[in-house]
Amino acid sequence: MVSLDPTVDSRWDKFVENHPLGWITHLSGWKKVLEKSFSHMKGFYLALLHEDNRTLKAALPLFAVKSWLTGKRLISIPFATLCDPLISSQEELENLLAGAKYLLKEVGGSHMEIKFFKGADFIQNNGWGLHNYYQHHFLVLPQDIEKLKSSLHRTCVRQRIARAYNSKLILREGVDESDMKKFYRLHVKTRRRLGLPPQPFLFFKSLQEEFGGSKFMTLLFAEKNKQDLASIILFKFKDRVSAEFLAADERFFPLSPNHFLFWEAIKSAYDGRLPDIRFREDIPSE
16 A cells, blocks of 8 residues: 555556546546645545556545544545545455554544445445435436436426526536636525535636646536526536536526526536437416
């Protein structure tokens, strides 16, 4: 087992891209984003090597996080949704967890949190607590997008999307920091409406600096009359597209900008291999 710095080790990102459990938040750029945005976070990347002592075999990114509320702890990985240790067997997991326990003592932490998704099958009864705090919603995309379209609820989804198109909403892609500032204004409004504190703007600015303009992240806006109604940040990595942050001005909910953005996100997940599919359905009068 070794501890490496993924920002200078050329093996890391190639390993993540080739691993079946690899996700955008495993990339070295995510470490740069977090450490640039949050002074109380520091990343440690544990890895197991093959017999040649050069090739990476398995890995577990961990971040030491200091908090006045919860103390010091290890998290794999902060602000990452649906991520896994990069493993392919229970043995690899056990070895990495042993290293993580040692690291926890080294940093003086009280506990650690490791997030699982597809790798949950490797968890055994090993004394670790299991907590299902969250739910996630996903769509398996069929080859036929019309089949997917017809499976959506007629009044709650399809008619709302049709309403957005009939309202002449425009899709715009954010490209620079000024666009991220526009997203952030919507984000703050949304978090305030939900009673939640917003992440700092530096986090989103760093995301854009690291991943903006790449194939891994897209910022989209629903616009009408040059007014931003809603915005969404998509992560794209291998065969998965994830809607990570959605923000909207509630004054424009009757125009269904969120439905519009989600449908456009679904279409983008097909990677341009399909024609421009629009919704044209009758909308009941109010």
